[in-house]
Amino acid sequence: MSTPAREMGKKDASFEREPARRVFASELRECRYQFKDGEDEKSPTFVLLPTGERCNRVFIVGTLTEKQRQGDQNMFYRGRVVDPTGTFFIMAGSYQPEAMQQLAKIETPAFVAVIGKPSLYRKDEASAPMISIRVESINVVDKETRDLWVLDTAERTLDRIEAFATGTGTDVVKAKEQYPTIDPVTFRKIAYDALAQIKI
Amino acid sequence: MIRSDAYVEMYEMDFSEAADRISRKFSKSGQTVDSKKIEGKLRRLIEEFGVQPSEAERSVTNELNKEFNIPAMGAGGSAGSGGAGSSGTAEKKIADAAPGEWVTIEGKIVALAAPASPAIAQGGVIADDSGAIRFVAWAKANAPAMAQGSWYRIESAVVDEFKGIASLKIHSGTTIKEIEEDRALMPSTVPIGELRPGIGSIRAKVVQEWDASHERMLQSGLLGDETGTIKFVIWKEPGKESLAPGSVYNIFYAQVDEYNGRLSLNLNSAMVMQEEGDIAVSGGEAALSGAIVHVAPGSGIIKRCPVEGCNRALSRQNYCPVHEIQPKFTYDLRIKGWLDDGEKTHSVLLQRDVVESLTGISLTAAQEIAENNPLGMDEVFLQMRDKVLGRYITCHGRDIENRVIVNKCEPVTFESEKHTALLNRAGGAS
Numbered sequence: 219m220s221t222p223a224r225e226m227g228k229k230d231a232s233f234e235r236e237p238a239r240r241v242f243a244s245e246l247r248e249c250r251y252q253f254k255d256g257e258d259e260k261s262p263t264f265v266l267l268p269t270g271e272r273c274n275r276v277f278i279v280g281t282l283t284e285k286q287r288q289g290d291q292n293m294f295y296r297g298r299v300v301d302p303t304g305t306f307f308i309m310a311g312s313y314q315p316e317a318m319q320q321l322a323k324i325e326t327p328a329f330v331a332v333i334g335k336p337s338l339y340r341k342d343e344a345s346a347p348m349i350s351i352r353v354e355s356i357n358v359v360d361k362e363t364r365d366l367w368v369l370d371t372a373e374r375t376l377d378r379i380e381a382f383a384t385g386t387g388t389d390v391v392k393a394k395e396q397y398p399t400i401d402p403v404t405f406r407k408i409a410y411d412a413l414a415q416i417k418i
Numbered sequence: 419m420i421r422s423d424a425y426v427e428m429y430e431m432d433f434s435e436a437a438d439r440i441s442r443k444f445s446k447s448g449q450t451v452d453s454k455k456i457e458g459k460l461r462r463l464i465e466e467f468g469v470q471p472s473e474a475e476r477s478v479t480n481e482l483n484k485e486f487n488i489p490a491m492g493a494g495g496s497a498g499s500g501g502a503g504s505s506g507t508a509e510k511k512i513a514d515a516a517p518g519e520w521v522t523i524e525g526k527i528v529a530l531a532a533p534a535s536p537a538i539a540q541g542g543v544i545a546d547d548s549g550a551i552r553f554v555a556w557a558k559a560n561a562p563a564m565a566q567g568s569w570y571r572i573e574s575a576v577v578d579e580f581k582g583i584a585s586l587k588i589h590s591g592t593t594i595k596e597i598e599e600d601r602a603l604m605p606s607t608v609p610i611g612e613l614r615p616g617i618g619s620i621r622a623k624v625v626q627e628w629d630a631s632h633e634r635m636l637q638s639g640l641l642g643d644e645t646g647t648i649k650f651v652i653w654k655e656p657g658k659e660s661l662a663p664g665s666v667y668n669i670f671y672a673q674v675d676e677y678n679g680r681l682s683l684n685l686n687s688a689m690v691m692q693e694e695g696d697i698a699v700s701g702g703e704a705a706l707s708g709a710i711v712h713v714a715p716g717s718g719i720i721k722r723c724p725v726e727g728c729n730r731a732l733s734r735q736n737y738c739p740v741h742e743i744q745p746k747f748t749y750d751l752r753i754k755g756w757l758d759d760g761e762k763t764h765s766v767l768l769q770r771d772v773v774e775s776l777t778g779i780s781l782t783a784a785q786e787i788a789e790n791n792p793l794g795m796d797e798v799f800l801q802m803r804d805k806v807l808g809r810y811i812t813c814h815g816r817d818i819e820n821r822v823i824v825n826k827c828e829p830v831t832f833e834s835e836k837h838t839a840l841l842n843r844a845g846g847a848s
Contacts, residue, residue, distance in 0.1 A: 235756060235763040238711050277709055277758060279808065331808025333711045355712065357807040365832050366810045367709075372840050374760050410844035416837060 236262060238277035238333055240371040243304030244408050245269065246276070249349050251396040252338045265336050265349065268400045269378035270390035275335055276351060278306055279359060279367035282330045285321060295321045299332060302368060302412040308332055310353040317353040324358055331359045331367070365416050372409040379406055433457045433464075436475050443479070443508055449486050456482075507574045513549035515586070517579035523586070524571045525550075526603055527564050528671045529687035532655075540564060543617055543671045543687050544572070544586065545603055550617040550671050551577075555588035562594055569599035582676055583615045605670045611645030615676040618683070620669050622648075623697040626816070627663045630727040636660060640816065641669075641683065642699030647816065649682040658686065666695050680819070704822060706766075707812040707830055708759035717754050718799035719784040721747035734795075749785050753777075753802060757813060757822070765821040766813055772827050777805045 251266045264272035280301040287295055294311035295318055310317040317334075324330065334351040341348065382390050382402045393402075437457040444451045456478055463474040507520040515521050528550060530542040540555040540563055553575075555561045564570055573593045575586045588594065605619040613620065625647060626640040636652040637660040650672075652658055661667060672688035674681055716731070723730045723738040724746050730738050731750075738744050753768040753776075774780050779787075784798045791797040810830035815822045 235765075237761055237763045238709070238758045240760045275711075277711055277760070277808075331709070333808070355807055357804060359808050362832055363809055366830055369832070369836060369840060370709075370760065370810070372844060376840070376843055406844055410841065413837065413841050413844060 236274040238275040239267070239271065239273040240367070240374040241267060241273065241276055241278075242371055242375060242405070242408060242412060243278075243280070243299075243301045243306045245303075245375065245405050246306065246336060246349055247304055248397070248400060249273075249336070249338065250347055251392075263335075263337065265338060266389065266393055266396060267378065268393055268397045269375065269402045269405060270382040270385060270387070270393035271378050272389050273336060275333065275354075277331070277333050277367075278351070279329065279331045279364045280306065281364075282324060282326050282328050282356075285324070285326055287322070294318065297321060299330060301371075302415045303408050306332070307348065307350040308334060308353050308356075309350055310356070314353055317356055320356045321353060324356070329359050329361060329364045330356055331363060332356045368412050368416055372413050375405055375409045379403065433460050436460055436471065440475065440479055440482070444482060444486070446508075447486075449482075451482060511548035512544070512546045512551050515551060515577045515584065517577050517584050519577050520574055521577055521586070522571070522573040523575070524569065524597060524599075526569045526599070526601075527566050528603070528689065530564075530566050531687050542566070543673075544570070545605065545617075545671060547601075547603060550605065550619075552583065552585040552617060552673070553588060554585055556590075559588050559590045559592060561588050561592065564594065564596075569597045569601075571595045571597050581615070583674075607668065607670075609645035610641070610643045610648050613648065613674050613681055613683075615674050615681065617671050617687075618674045619671060620648075620683075621666065621693075621697070622669065623666045623699055624661045624663045625699050627661075629729045631729075633727045635727065639663070641667075643697050644699070647699065649680075649818075650685055651682065652685045655686055661685075661690070662692070665692055666697055667692050704817055705812060705814050706757055706759070706764055706822060707810065708757045708764070709808060709810050710755050710766075710806045711758040711763065711808075712756040713799075713803040713807055714754040714756075715799075717752060718802050719781075719788050719795050720750050720752060722750050724748055749781060749788070751779075751781055751784055753806065755806070757811070766815070766824050767821055768813075768824045768827065772824050773802070776811070776827060776829075777802045779805075 245268060248268045249265045252263060253266065254261050254263050262274045264274050267273050278299060278301065280299040283298050283300050285295055285297040287293065292312060294309055297308045299306040299308055310321050312318065332351065332353055333355045334353040336349055336351050338347045338349055340346070379402045382393070434453070434457055437453040437460060440456050441451045441453040459478050460474050463477065464471055507522050510521045510523055512523055512525055515523065523544070523546065525544040525546040528543050528545045530540065533539065533541055537557050538554055539557040539559065539561065542553060543550050544553050571594070572586070572588065575588050575592045577584055578587055607619045607621045610620055610622060620641070620643065622641040622643045624639060625642040628638050630638060634654050636654045636658055638649065638651045640647050641650050652660065668691045669683070669685065670689040673684040675684060721732040721736060723732055723741055723744050725738070725741045725744070728738065728741060730740065732738050732744060732747050736744050736747055751770040751773040753773050755766055757764045757766045768776065770781060779798070779802060787798050787801070788795045793800070811827050812830055813822060813824040814826040815824035
């Protein structure tokens, strides 16, 4: 008879999908710190952007310049997506069959939009950590979408730089600890250059 | 004598409480009474005269009523019933009646509803100039049937609460008397944003009409005003008429229900009057811009159950969860996905005409593909996904249970002013 309170509790705990952050290749490349939010096995993993924001998912648009099939038993595809500031490394394996088929189909070069999860890995113990994006979806888009992404990403980057300068949030504090040698203001110049590459 | 002492002890602590109750009752009507004096009177009646406490309270109250020239409560007829019910009953305006209280109210029956159970003799809405409340008369109460539009004095009813909604319970201890009143009640309407569960009156515009999801449902949709929107429903009943989409209505005494933290209006009990004019509906209509970052399975061309009022999506085997196999399905288009602005991801549902304009694939063309392509409906999904995934769009629609039902959308276009502004912002302080 009196269950509504319980049902309401269930509703409140509704699922929130992690947003796809907009980040230029030259900023994502600098990520060295990865963490889990929570103890649970299924807790999401984040990389920390140097501008002080956690990032579980990214949305990038650029030019797919190369793709490569690798592995026999565990086949997967690697690719390079270039934006005005640098290169993203993407990969899609048999755990992402749809993404892998999509990537396999695309002829390079092409403007592509990629939604995926960034993660840090090392080639071996001695080498520096690298970041690559495990593709959830990839699709061919047009140049206008690429230009819109540059505007979008420049805006989000500038927002983060401003929040970093004044901010005291946990992620900003963490970024200051983890990346003591990086001054986020350098990403302002990078954003400017990226914007300047768009010809009207 | 021993027995009497025990009796007194049992009620000892009640003197001040009862005295306070009485003095509160009178202070509400602007009189000041000395609760010490009342306590003394009660004590005397109970201790010296062995009067039952409830009767003592009643008798002191009546004495004071006479003193202040207030017509006695429950006077006349109810004297014979020993006055058991009248203790603690306060005369209230409907708006002030709080759950758990015994109240006496005067009001007009503004709606009657068919009883939902044989245990209920009558149900509906009673209103005065302060507000309105639902009422239920139990069959066991043997209460006289009340007529819509007439005024009644209801003594010693109980206000209780079910699912957060107050209602007035008329039981066997309640007395009901029709009274001579011929006032026209003009309920004050409230903004939709301020509606609370119970009974509410609004002035609103019909902004959306939805497909009926139940065969007993006459109409459902969305009403809106300047402060927000609310779902409404009208159940099939003789004399009920649908609302006209786009029209403005005064809606008096509608039932405001709450489910999962969301309010909805049941108009079956309400007085609905169409009126001239327009309302600039705001709030609920959201415009979201972002990139489509996921196109979910179940997007593309789908089959729907043809049973009137059902319209559910069928499985691949043409199976409706309610009406089973339906070989004479109808086709529809939709896209379910996630729209992401980099800060937040919104679940979006694009309806047929939106899908058609965004993908350039019409329902007819999609049906052609579904029936002739070796991949069938999957091919429609793939073609549509390739057209929207990763694209920037602006969606207009309403947020319903954490999903935006999109009724209009357009691609985001490159604005050179924005480009210039961002260049200035990025170059500004470097």
